[in-house]
Amino acid sequence: MRTQRIAVMAEMHGRDLLRRRVALALLVVLPLSFYLASSDGGQGAVTLGGVGMAFAAGGASLFCVLSSRNADQRLVLSGYRPFEMMLGRLLFLAPLALLIAAGFSVVMAVGSHPTRPWVMALGVAVVALQSVPFGLAVGSAVPHELEGTLVLIGVVGIQLATRVDTVVSQALPFYGPRELLEASLTRSGAIAQPLLETFVYGTALLIAARLCVWRRLDVARHEVLPAPTIAGALKRAHGPRRRPPVTHLAAPVTSAARLAARDPSPIPRLLGQTPTG
Amino acid sequence: MRSARTSPASKQLVASKICKRFGPTIILDHVDLTVSAGEIVGLTGENGAGKTTLMRICAGLLRADAGAVLLGGRIGYCPQIPGLFDLLTTDDHLVMFGRGAGIGREESIRRGHAILAEFGYPLYEKKTVTMNLSGGTRQKLNLALALLAEPTVLLLDEPYQGFDRGTYVNFWDHCETWRTQGKAVVIVTHMLAELKRVDRVIELAPHPSRVHRWAEA
Numbered sequence: 001m002r003t004q005r006i007a008v009m010a011e012m013h014g015r016d017l018l019r020r021r022v023a024l025a026l027l028v029v030l031p032l033s034f035y036l037a038s039s040d041g042g043q044g045a046v047t048l049g050g051v052g053m054a055f056a057a058g059g060a061s062l063f064c065v066l067s068s069r070n071a072d073q074r075l076v077l078s079g080y081r082p083f084e085m086m087l088g089r090l091l092f093l094a095p096l097a098l099l100i101a102a103g104f105s106v107v108m109a110v111g112s113h114p115t116r117p118w119v120m121a122l123g124v125a126v127v128a129l130q131s132v133p134f135g136l137a138v139g140s141a142v143p144h145e146l147e148g149t150l151v152l153i154g155v156v157g158i159q160l161a162t163r164v165d166t167v168v169s170q171a172l173p174f175y176g177p178r179e180l181l182e183a184s185l186t187r188s189g190a191i192a193q194p195l196l197e198t199f200v201y202g203t204a205l206l207i208a209a210r211l212c213v214w215r216r217l218d219v220a221r222h223e224v225l226p227a228p229t230i231a232g233a234l235k236r237a238h239g240p241r242r243r244p245p246v247t248h249l250a251a252p253v254t255s256a257a258r259l260a261a262r263d264p265s266p267i268p269r270l271l272g273q274t275p276t277g
Numbered sequence: 278m279r280s281a282r283t284s285p286a287s288k289q290l291v292a293s294k295i296c297k298r299f300g301p302t303i304i305l306d307h308v309d310l311t312v313s314a315g316e317i318v319g320l321t322g323e324n325g326a327g328k329t330t331l332m333r334i335c336a337g338l339l340r341a342d343a344g345a346v347l348l349g350g351r352i353g354y355c356p357q358i359p360g361l362f363d364l365l366t367t368d369d370h371l372v373m374f375g376r377g378a379g380i381g382r383e384e385s386i387r388r389g390h391a392i393l394a395e396f397g398y399p400l401y402e403k404k405t406v407t408m409n410l411s412g413g414t415r416q417k418l419n420l421a422l423a424l425l426a427e428p429t430v431l432l433l434d435e436p437y438q439g440f441d442r443g444t445y446v447n448f449w450d451h452c453e454t455w456r457t458q459g460k461a462v463v464i465v466t467h468m469l470a471e472l473k474r475v476d477r478v479i480e481l482a483p484h485p486s487r488v489h490r491w492a493e494a
Contacts, residue, residue, distance in 0.1 A: 079426075225291060
């Protein structure tokens with residue numbers, strides 16, 4: 001049952017995104033345009049391509065969370081667990097990001113002639129995969145679209161703007177993938193270390209997303225009353241109708257606003273006009 | 278404050294001494310609400326009195342600062358603003374919400390269509406994405422999602438917004454049906470002319486501290 005809920009969640013997010021044809025096209029065009037914007041085709045272009053990939057996959061994940069925010073709590077009320085909803089999104093977004101990354105890797109391999117093409121493909125795939133938990137975490141943490149977009153632009157932009165050996169760069173989520181991309185252009189760049197860093201960072205992002213989702217989608221599970229005997233209630237329901245009693249749950253008669261307006265409580269007045277039969 | 282005069286065994290929703298404040302503003306102060314099987318309760322009050330807050334607390338979507346809620350069965354909540362996915366169709370919504378309640382794909386669609394047909398939903402639009410539906414049609418879907426899992430407690434927060442006249446009358450006829458089925462129904466409403474169709478009316482007035490502040494302003 002849990003897997004079915006996760007699968008349905010993934011399916012519906014897939015349907016939602018596939019109907020956004022322009023957004024889908026932009027997911028492909030964005031990393032490509034970042035890459036092609038760099039004229040040298042070397043390290044700068046590879047880094048820019050990675051940034052474009054991060055924007056595309058991260059943006060898709062971010063808006064996947066934010067666009068369903070109005071329905072999320074109701075879905076939890078209907079029986080979903082927040083963790084299942086997050087996994088469902090991950091199940092759809094991660095393969096989508098990998099699909100885009102696969103095509104993009106081919107373009108980059110042809111354009112940049114890396115020393116180790118498979119490391120470049122791995123780097124692009126890792127950027128794409130890292131972007132998904134990053135987008136999910138940001139989308140779950142921020143209150144609105146604008147804040148989420150600014151965080152995405154800020155983090156990815158700083159990652160691009162800072163030199164790779166700075167502390168700031170190393171503290172950001174795309175440090176490992178960037179190292180991998182740059183290692184693909186040389187014969188000796190490390191692979192295992194950046195992969196491990198990315199895995200640890202990605203796991204931390206997923207945990208952060210899980211905590212934020214859990215906090216935001218908290219639904220109280222009320223205690224259950226003893227099993228009701230509805231026979232009496234049904235009998236009463238079919239009995240003669242009478243004017244419904246009116247209960248005031250606070251003190252409307254002493255309401256200062258009404259007294260000031262010299263307006264009596266509207267409910268008894270209007271009830272008096274209705275047939276009671 | 279008072280509770281319903283009903284036998285304890287038939288109670289389906291018991292909210293007792295519910296308190297809620299947002300920052301310094303007291304919204305609910307020791308509010309009690311009891312609804313029994315086969316009973317329809319109309320919840321009225323001025324804007325900002327706390328009707329939606331009370332409904333959300335009863336549904337579990339909001340935590341009360343104090344007090345307790347006890348339920349007799351599955352809850353169905355129809356929010357005032359439909360929380361729908363703009364680019365999913367009616368059937369997509371039925372499948373998605375049905376699966377949450379453990380209902381299979383085919384059964385969700387069958388049940389959903391039956392409910393929607395009762396409210397005059399144009400079923401030829403079942404493949405139309407919800408952002409292209411009219412406000413009233415979206416509201417019908419919103420209501421259908423609340424009813425899909427056959428809840429025993431129905432919390433309806435102004436569920437008829439955007440309904441045409443026929444559907445509106447039909448909605449109140451359905452309330453009678455739900456009563457005979459033994460459901461406990463709470464309807465937030467400002468339609469005072471229809472209050473004759475409910476068993477009890479509860480007016481939720483703004484907390485006195487807020488009333489005094491408005492008067493001073």
